[in-house]
Amino acid sequence: MTAQRVFSPSARRRTLAALAVTAVGTIALAGCTTANPGSSSGTGTTGQQTVTIYGPDTGTEATELNASWAAWGKANNITIKYTGDGNFTSNIATKIQGSDLPNIGMFPQPGLLSAAISTGKVTTVSAATEASVKKNFSTDWQGYVTSGGKMYGTPLDANVKGYIWYTPADFKKWGVDVPKTYADLVSDLGKIQSTTGAAPFCAGFNSGTASGWPGADFLAEVVLSSAGPSTYDSWVKGKTKFTDASIDKAFTLLGQILQNPKYVNAGFGNVASINSTAFADVAAKVADGSCAMTNQATFLEANFSTTKTKGGAIPKVGPTGDVWAFALPSVKAGSNAVVGGGDFAAAFDSKAATQKVMTYLSSAAWANSLITVQNGSFISANKGVDASNEKDPLLQSAIKTLQDPNTTFRFGADDAMPTVVENAFWKGIVDWTNGMPQAQAEAEIQAAWANAS
Amino acid sequence: MIATDIDPRSARRVERATRRAESAAFNDSKKRLSSKGATIAAIVIAVFWTIPTFGLLVTSFRQPADINTSGWWTFFAHPDLTIQNYTNTLNFTDTITVGQSFVNSLVIVIPATLIPIAVALLAAYAFAWVDFRGKNLLFIAVFSLQVVPLQVALVPLLSLFSNGITIGGWAVFPGLNLNGLDGSFGRIWLAHTMFALPLAIFLLHNFISALPVDIMEAARIDGASHGQIFFRIVLPLARPAIASFAILQFLWVWNDLLVATIFTSGGNFPITKLLTDLSGTYGTTWYLLSAGTFLAIIAPLIVFFSLQRFFVRGLLAGATKG
Structure with a gap:
């Protein structure tokens, strides 16, 4: 009896423990075998096929993308599964090396796309997609998806950088007009500064590991408008050095605003505070009037919806609203070169469904569907886009700029350069803002080219 | 009969003695x-x-x-x-909603905590109380694996899962055949298990090897096999060590973003992935992050408070008795 009493709890415990270990083991094995080949692409049983897309856009942008192709997918029995990843640019390299690939990748930088192409895992586009890309996109854009004479992908959306955000009512009050040249812009800043006694321009370079990119974009815009497209192209390719006189001149021009303690950093502090300010935080200061001007791409518009004007209301964005933007005036009057960005789709296999999606993404039908998404923030450089479909006045003007045959479009220099140079570029801009002498910052960035390729 | 009689009683006796010693030390300090x-x-x-x-x-x-x-x-x-931030966060959709990702996190975390503990307990017992050739060498090998940063293993592991291994034309492991962004949870469970094992084995080994030799010998003399000793003496006594490692591993996996973004996709993302996406591509809605953070720490808080009385005790036990 004694033995029995002592035995039973321990026996129960033993059974439990054994059960636990077995259960865990079973779960582990089940984990290995839950591979479901039926769900992978191109093998649908009822004609329903799945195509996976992996890209950098998350949150509201991801929702917009999903909405843009939902109707087409339904009509064509193709389920498009989009996975967004904020760390796309670093994780795609791991996924390519580990052969864990989606059907289609969405590359935010042409440099990244060409690096992917050089691994040999990206497939060339079908004849139908190639014809569609050639029909819908300008040669500038075709160049980004072409390598060694072969086409590997299609441009998707686009954005235009280099807008100066301002408050129209304040401009009227100070008697300042929208400047026509870069020199006018600098003199306007001086005029505002002497009127208000406070710094008129604000900027924010802080963006985590990518800190410095807003400054790099600003510099690229100045280089393109002061030195011209051919110098810009050779600069992006590394043939024109950062220490070259043409780039040095752009640094000096940019320094007239960003290094002038009288002009920056409105609403935040001194010149060095540019580095500690998050890039999107400038919107709040422009909205409440403490910052007269800031330079940022079209996407800043969305940030104004959570800011307040001096009166406490949510600012209206528009030519007659509380906040509006004009294109960064060029150094030489009459030049119409814009710096922008965009995403590119490239396929990793040649399955029929994947190629069908690629053809659709290159079509004017998708581009029109993308810009008409409710409250959408995307625009496209697709020539088939009907600008009147875009309800937002700012985005509509950006589309018109992209479609204008006289516009010279160039990709943001940092995004088009090799990744090591891009990172050095960003860091160099941060160091320069922190007070490193201009020549030293230029030499520091230039040194990174030695590690590229 | 006698064997079964002795184990639990002596085990309890040791437990009582440990507790008494600990409380004495506690009062002293x-x-x-x-x-x-x-x-x-x-x-x-x-x-x-x-x-x-x-x-x-x-x-x-x-x-x-x-x-x-x-x-x-x-x-x-x-x-x-x-409470608008909380409702906006809960309604936030990025392939999946925040609620779904919370469930995904639990589905990832629970097996990723249990599997390494189950494997590591057996390994730790073997390293501590079973004599076999090359034991020390093997233990040093496992121990030194702790210094390998998991980042360097990402690409080989991913390649192993998708391509398998082939040596001299013979497929040693065919791969999991999970190509594309359509993977199941299996890969992330295995990945987390692999990354956790060196530390788990080391911590549990230190604790288990510090159990008094006398009970083991008494059990052997009474005819207990390794299996009986493991289940009836070691498991009950190692509870504090198991609990403390479980908390560590739970928090680590719950907070993990890197391993999750590499080994899961679309519908399987954990809550940390949704948190990084909350602010949007251009940081437009970063003000949701504070609400998201508080939603995400609910589970770790529950685990920590329910297991915390083991935590300090177990960690000290594992760390000081090397």
Whole structure:
């Protein structure tokens, strides 16, 4: 009896423990075998096929993308599964090396796309997609998806950088007009500064590991408008050095605003505070009037919806609203070169469904569907886009700029350069803002080219 | 009969002795440490350490426009509460909703905690109490694996899962055939298990090897096999060590983002992935982050508070008795 009493709890415990270990083991094995080949692409049983897309856009942008192709997918029995990843640019390299690939990748930088192409895992586009890309996109854009004479992908959306955000009512009050040249812009800043006694321009370079990119974009815009497209192209390719006189001149021009303690950093502090300010935080200061001007791409518009004007209301964005933007005036009057960005789709296999999606993404039908998404923030450089479909006045003007045959479009220099140079570029801009002498910052960035390729 | 009689009783006796020794040590150090100055210092430190978290909590209940334009301390001058951030966060959809990702996190975390503990317990017992050739060498090998950063293993592991291994034309492991962004949870469970094992084996081995030799010998003399010793003596005695490692592993996996983004996709993302996406591509809705953070720490808090009495005891036990 004694033995029995002592035995039973321990026996129960033993059974439990054994059960636990077995259960865990079973779960582990089940984990290995839950591979479901039926769900992978191109093998649908009822004609329903799945195509996976992996890209950098998350949150509201991801929702917009999903909405843009939902109707087409339904009509064509193709389920498009989009996975967004904020760390796309670093994780795609791991996924390519580990052969864990989606059907289609969405590359935010042409440099990244060409690096992917050089691994040999990206497939060339079908004849139908190639014809569609050639029909819908300008040669500038075709160049980004072409390598060694072969086409590997299609441009998707686009954005235009280099807008100066301002408050129209304040401009009227100070008697300042929208400047026509870069020199006018600098003199306007001086005029505002002497009127208000406070710094008129604000900027924010802080963006985590990518800190410095807003400054790099600003510099690229100045280089393109002061030195011209051919110098810009050779600069992006590394043939024109950062220490070259043409780039040095752009640094000096940019320094007239960003290094002038009288002009920056409105609403935040001194010149060095540019580095500690998050890039999107400038919107709040422009909205409440403490910052007269800031330079940022079209996407800043969305940030104004959570800011307040001096009166406490949510600012209206528009030519007659509380906040509006004009294109960064060029150094030489009459030049119409814009710096922008965009995403590119490239396929990793040649399955029929994947190629069908690629053809659709290159079509004017998708581009029109993308810009008409409710409250959408995307625009496209697709020539088939009907600008009147875009309800937002700012985005509509950006589309018109992209479609204008006289516009010279160039990709943001940092995004088009090799990744090591891009990172050095960003860091160099941060160091320069922190007070490193201009020549030293230029030499520091230039040194990174030695590690590229 | 006698064997089964002795184990639980002696096990209990050891447990009681351990507890008594611990409480004696605790009282001793309590006497030495509790002075007025120490208490005040502890309170001051605790308050200072809590201020940022408190600020985050206040922020999560403020209006988005207020968050964007002023600091959280201005809340006390102009209180304007809202739970809009929480509802917006819960309604946030990025392939999946925040709620679904919370469930995904649990589905990832629970097996990723249990599997390494089950494997490591067996390994730790073998390293501590089973004699076999090359035991020390093997243990050093496992131990030294701790210094391998998991980042360097990502690409080979991913390649192993998708391509398998082929040596001389013979497929040793065919791969999991999970190509594309359509993977199941299997890969992330295995990945987390692999990355956790070296530390798990080391910690549990230190604890298990410190159990008194006498009970093991008594059990052997009474005819207990390794299996019986493991289940009836080692498992019950190692509970504090298991609990403390379980907390560590749970928190590590729950907070993990890197391994999750590499080994899961679309519908399987954990809550950390949704948190990084909350602010949007251009950081437009970053004011949701404070609310998201508080939703995400619910599970770790529950685990920590329910297991915390094991935590300190188990960690000390594992660390000091090497």
